[in-house]
Amino acid sequence: xxxxxxxxxxxxxxxxxxxxxxxxxxxxxxxxxxxxxxxxxxxxxxxxxxxxxxxxxxxxxxxxxxxxxxxxxxxxxxxxxxxxxxxxxxxxxxxxxxxxxxxxxxxxxxxxxxxxxxxxxxxxxxxxxxxxxxxxxxxxxxxxxxxxxxxxxxxxxxxxxxxxxxxxxxxxxxxxxxxxxxxxxxxxxxxxxxxxxxxxxxxxxxxxxxxxxxxxxxxxxxxxxxxxxxxxxxxxxxxxxxxxxxxxxxxxxxxxxxxxxxxxxxxxxxxxxxxxxxxxxxxxxxxxxxxxxxxxxxxxxxxxxxxxxxxxxxxxxxxxxxxxxxxxxxxxxxxxxxxxxxxxxxxxxxxxxxxxxxxxxxxxxxxxxxxxxxxxxxxxxxxxxxxxxxxxxxxxxxxxxxxxxxxxxxxxxxxxxxxxxxxxxxxxxxxxxxxxxxxxxxxxxxxxxxxxxxxxxxxxxxxxxxxxxxxxxxxxxxxxxxxxxxxxxxxxxxxxxxxxxxxxxxxxxxxxxxxxxxxxxxxxxxxxxxxxxxxxxxxxxxxxxxxxxxxxxxxxxxxxxxxxxxxxxxxxxxxxxxxxxxxxxxxxxxxxxxxxxxxxxxxxxxxxxxxxxxxxxxxxxxxxxxxxxxxxxxxxxxxxxxxxxxxxxxxxxxxxxxxxxxxxxxxxxxxxxxxxxxxxxxxxxxxxxxxxxxxxxxxxxxxxxxxxxxxxxxxxxxxxxxxxxxxxxxxxxxxxxxxxxxxxxxxxxxxxxxxx
Numbered sequence: 058x059x060x061x062x063x064x065x066x067x068x069x070x071x072x073x074x075x076x077x078x079x080x081x082x083x084x085x086x087x088x089x090x091x092x093x094x095x096x097x098x099x100x101x102x103x104x105x106x107x108x109x110x111x112x113x114x115x116x117x118x119x120x121x122x123x124x125x126x127x128x129x130x131x132x133x134x135x136x137x138x139x140x141x142x143x144x145x146x147x148x149x150x151x152x153x154x155x156x157x158x159x160x161x162x163x164x165x166x167x168x169x170x171x172x173x174x175x176x177x178x179x180x181x182x183x184x185x186x187x188x189x190x191x192x193x194x195x196x197x198x199x200x201x202x203x204x205x206x207x208x209x210x211x212x213x214x215x216x217x218x219x220x221x222x223x224x225x226x227x228x229x230x231x232x233x234x235x236x237x238x239x240x241x242x243x244x245x246x247x248x249x250x251x252x253x254x255x256x257x258x259x260x261x262x263x264x265x266x267x268x269x270x271x272x273x274x275x276x277x278x279x280x281x282x283x284x285x286x287x288x289x290x291x292x293x294x295x296x297x298x299x300x301x302x303x304x305x306x307x308x309x310x311x312x313x314x315x316x317x318x319x320x321x322x323x324x325x326x327x328x329x330x331x332x333x334x335x336x337x338x339x340x341x342x343x344x345x346x347x348x349x350x351x352x353x354x355x356x357x358x359x360x361x362x363x364x365x366x367x368x369x370x371x372x373x374x375x376x377x378x379x380x381x382x383x384x385x386x387x388x389x390x391x392x393x394x395x396x397x398x399x400x401x402x403x404x405x406x407x408x409x410x411x412x413x414x415x416x417x418x419x420x421x422x423x424x425x426x427x428x429x430x431x432x433x434x435x436x437x438x439x440x441x442x443x444x445x446x447x448x449x450x451x452x453x454x455x456x457x458x459x460x461x462x463x464x465x466x467x468x469x470x471x472x473x474x475x476x477x478x479x480x481x482x483x484x485x486x487x488x489x490x491x492x493x494x495x496x497x498x499x500x501x502x503x504x505x506x507x508x509x510x511x512x513x514x515x516x517x518x519x520x521x522x523x524x525x526x527x528x529x530x531x532x533x534x535x536x537x538x539x540x541x542x543x544x545x546x547x548x549x550x551x552x553x554x555x556x557x558x559x560x561x562x563x564x565x566x567x568x569x570x571x572x573x574x575x576x577x578x579x580x581x582x583x584x585x586x587x588x589x590x591x592x593x594x595x596x597x598x599x600x601x602x603x604x605x606x607x608x609x610x611x612x613x614x615x616x617x618x619x620x621x622x623x624x625x626x627x628x629x630x631x632x633x634x635x636x637x638x639x640x641x642x643x644x645x646x647x648x649x650x651x652x653x654x655x656x657x658x659x660x661x662x663x664x665x666x667x668x669x670x671x672x673x674x675x676x677x678x679x680x681x682x683x684x685x686x687x688x689x690x691x692x693x694x695x696x697x698x699x700x701x702x703x704x705x706x707x708x709x710x711x712x713x714x715x716x717x718x719x720x721x722x723x724x725x726x727x728x729x730x731x732x733x734x735x736x737x738x739x740x741x742x743x744x745x746x747x748x749x750x751x752x753x754x755x756x757x758x759x760x761x762x763x764x765x766x767x768x769x770x771x772x773x774x775x776x777x778x779x780x781x782x783x784x785x786x787x788x789x790x791x792x793x794x795x796x797x798x799x800x801x802x803x804x805x806x807x808x809x810x811x812x813x
Contacts, residue, residue: 089687093733094704094713095754103744105132105141109152110738111680111724112169116158117211119730123167124744125153131169133181136729139746143181145191149173154680155207161214166194168217170204176219176229195235199227199247199308205680208277208285218285220272224255225308226287246307251299253306257314258291262327263374263660266314273679274338280345284318284362288336292329293663294321294350296362321350321360323666325477328377337675338682342690349693351683354676354780356474357695359668359707370667374660380480381504381512417443417451424462433470434770437463441709445668453489457496460486464499468506472671472777479503494523494530501533510541670705672712672769673697674776678722686728686735694735696723699776702737715769716758718745 087093108127115122121142122134131153133143147153151172159166165182178195202223209217217229228251237247258270271290278284287295296319303315326334338351341362351357364370420439427436440463443451451459464482467475480503486496497520504513514537521530673695675681683695686704692713694704702723704714719739727736735747751758756769 085688088731088733089689089692089728090733091706091713092754093749094686094692095756096749096751097704097714097716097733097735097747098749098751098758099716099718099745100748100750101139101746103132103134103139103141103746104742105134105144106130106742106744108742109724109740110742110744111152111154112156113725113727113736113738113744114157115727115730115736116164117160117730118164119732121158121164122727122736122744123156123158124738125156125169125171126742127152128742129153129171131156131167131179133167134744136734143184145179145181145184147171147177147179148193149175149177151203154203154205157207157209157217159214159217160209160211166214168207168209170207170219170221172203174198174200174202174204174221174223176200176204176207176217176227178217178231178235195229195231197227197229197237197247197249199237199249200225201308202271205272206274208275210277210282211279213282218251218275218277220275220287220289222271222273222290223308224253224257224269224271224289225250226252226254226272226275226285228305246309248305248307250306250308250312251302252285252287252297252315253308253312254287254289254314255311258289259293260291260332261330262293262322262377262663264330270314271335273336274340276340278341278345279343280341284341284345286339286341286348288339288350290335292322292326292331292334292336292352294336294339294348294360295319296321296348317661319362319364320661320663321348322663323358323669324372324377324380324663325474325480326352326355327663328374337679338684340682340684342685343688344690347690349683349685351675351681351695353679353681357670357673357675357683357693358666359670359693360664361667362664364664370665371662372665373662380484381507381509382515414451418455421455421459421462424459424466428462428465428469432770433466434773436466437470438709438711440466441711445709447708457486457489457493460489461493461495461499464496464503468499468502471506472774473780474669476503476506478669492523494520494527497523498530498533501537505537510537510544513537514541668707668710670695670703670710672705672715672773672776673701673703674699674779676779676782678724681722681724682726684726684728687733688731694726694728696726696737696739697776698722698779699772700739701772702726712756712769712773714756714758715772716747718747 103122103124106124106126106128107130110124110126112125113122115136120136122136124132124134126132129147129149129152131143131145131147132141133145134140135142145167147169149169149171153169153171155170157168158164159168159178165180166178167181168176168178170176176197177193179191180194183194184191197219200219200221200223202221204219204221206220207217208220215230215232217231218226219229220226227247227249229249254270254272256269257266258268259266260268269290272287273290274288276286278286283299285297285299287297295317297315298318301316301318303312306312333354335353336350337353338349340349342348346362348360348362349357350360361370420443424436424439427433427439440459443459444456444463460482464479464486467479467482479499483496483500483503486493487500490496497516501513501516501520504510504516514534517530517533517537521527521534524530670683670693674697675695677698681696681698683693685707686692686694691707692704693707694702696702696718698721700717700719700721700723702716702718703712704716705711706713718737719741721740723737723739725736725738729735733749737745737747
């Protein structure tokens with residue numbers, strides 16, 4: 058990776074340009090300059106928590122850092138020396154998942170949200186000591202499930218918004234009261250529900266929303282504070298305009314989901330129908346024009362906020378099949394005029410060509426050479442630089458060549474959803490040259506990897522018609538026809554076979570669940586979906602928790618580990634129970650039945666991805682962040698389940714830096730408002746502070762354990778394999794074992810830092 062001649066900048070050039078092109082935003086441009094990002098290294102660790110650190114946030118001036126932890130404490134640190142200024146015993150009875158400074162309060166007001174469903178407000182100036190149990194200034198306990206994210210508005214010291222897994226986003230106005238109404242009062246129900254999405258989730262783009270959307274993340278745009286971004290337990294990010302939302306309501310009745318300004322979802326994820334696919338973090342870019350979506354079991358995606366109608370970024374459900382169906386032009390034998398060909402060695406002989414454009418040609422040639430080896434990441438990033446980088450506009454010939462090369466690399470690498478990325482590139486290449494043999498042939502391979510045999514055959518036959526003498530195309534057509542014949546025969550043979558002996562109410566052991574990991578996993582993510590993914594088994598599972606733990610259980614005194622018995626039983630709910638729940642739910646909220654609503658439902662338009670960031674793993678925890686770095690947001694960073702955190706160039710998706718930041722998992726990544734300083738946290742009880750203090754630039758950097766020596770490609774490859782595993786099989790047993798002693802004390806909260 059390091060040998061590629063990318064168009065990186067250096068800080069000397071930027072300083073020299075100030076003499077000619079003096080701009081006011083020079084500090085913003087310097088904050089996360091690539092030469093500084095590549096020198097990031099661990100400067101110090103902040104010690105003061107006793108559990109996982111689940112939340113980090115800087116104040117507006119960048120002088121203070123606040124953190125929230127499983128130890129139910131809020132800590133406030135000074136930026137300059139890393140000194141612990143306040144340690145607030147919040148009184149929460151479960152893990153703290155989010156905490157913020159309230160704007161325009163001289164950093165005296167801080168707010169927290171936790172797994173006990175409460176939102177608490179504290180005055181730091183009223184604390185008498187550094188570590189003090191302090192009565193909150195306000196307590197809001199109107200949520201019924203865990204509070205996963207808080208949002209504040211720049212310039213507004215009176216209101217905080219909280220997103221909860223109960224499906225509601227609530228608006229807490231400190232001017233209206235310091236707590237919820239007391240039980241038994243005449244006005245017991247809080248009227249602070251801004252968004253009621255308890256009937257807002259859906260499995261796919263074409264489905265009507267009717268399930269509860271458990272909110273995982275929310276954000277308010279700093280550039281346009283009326284814009285509100287929501288992410289939850291389905292695949293779709295939602296953008297709302299607060300000025301267009303109805304008045305605040307109570308939660309006594311479920312309301313219809315209000316209309317969105319925009320929906321966000323990569324096209325290839327919008328129709329998968331997987332109930333396990335959901336968002337763990339959403340955020341606006343600093344200028345408010347882009348959003349980041351981080352998915353559990355998936356990658357991080359970048360989208361435009363204002364993608365207009367008619368653009369390639371906006372799509373509807375009917376556009377999805379068009380991506381995979383051969384156009385009539387592709388099936389014609391006659392060839393249409395091709396784009397101009399480049400020279401034999403890939404570099405044009407025109408001496409007037411710019412050095413930057415010549416470098417683009419060289420990058421394409423380097424990518425083509427990587428097809429012959431195994432370092433496909435090397436070639437893909439070279440193509441990304443040509444197609445998405447800051448280089449000059451390239452002509453149709455080079456663009457076509459680059460698109461086909463990148464598609465071939467995707468198909469060889471076979472990481473999660475690489476086949477879908479190859480289909481995108483093939484479609485773009487075919488728009489340049491509809492009679493391109495290479496684009497049609499690659500498209501057939503991509504569809505074959507996705508298990509779409511009929512569509513793959515169409516493109517294979519088109520490639521064969523374009524090059525009748527090509528043996529590869531002929532063999533491909535013959536192979537697909539044989540597979541179709543075999544599939545048809547198996548379909549006939551299996552027509553009378555019962556699907557499963559799974560009966561309503563049947564008890565399944567934990568080993569039964571794990572033994573079906575090959576069925577549940579996404580190992581064949583780019584192939585046909587399994588029966589497990591097409592069912593509603595996961596959503597309709599109930600958990601019975603049994604333990605025989607008592608004071609007489611054997612205990613390992615030295616390790617503090619309880620040697621007890623833990624039994625988990627999973628039940629599939631009966632159809633009658635499901636129907637009963639649905640009827641009672643619809644009756645209570647006055648919503649139409651699914652059969653009534655589906656006939657009139659019109660799927661919304663979605664905004665598609667414009668960049669993808671790969672290499673990390675987001676499976677084991679449910680609070681993993683992906684954030685923009687710097688005031689210009691030129692870089693994207695995310696934590697990972699392998700204890701590292703990753704930085705990519707936003708424009709090209711190229712990995713810039715990989716850093717070892719935790720013994721287990723990095724969840725939080727927060728960039729300083731003005732300096733090139735980044736705070737991270739995770740399963741460890743410490744907070745890491747990263748600054749560009751390394752002597753030389755590098756792609757990898759170590760943490761407290763010393764220099765990082767792992768190969769970048771192999772680390773990313775391992776993470777891709779983990780993405781295709783179930784969370785149950787992925788979470789290390791040690792994480793469960795280290796918390797077993799909490800059972801005896803009755804203090805085990807929902808599995809800390811993890812999905813539940």
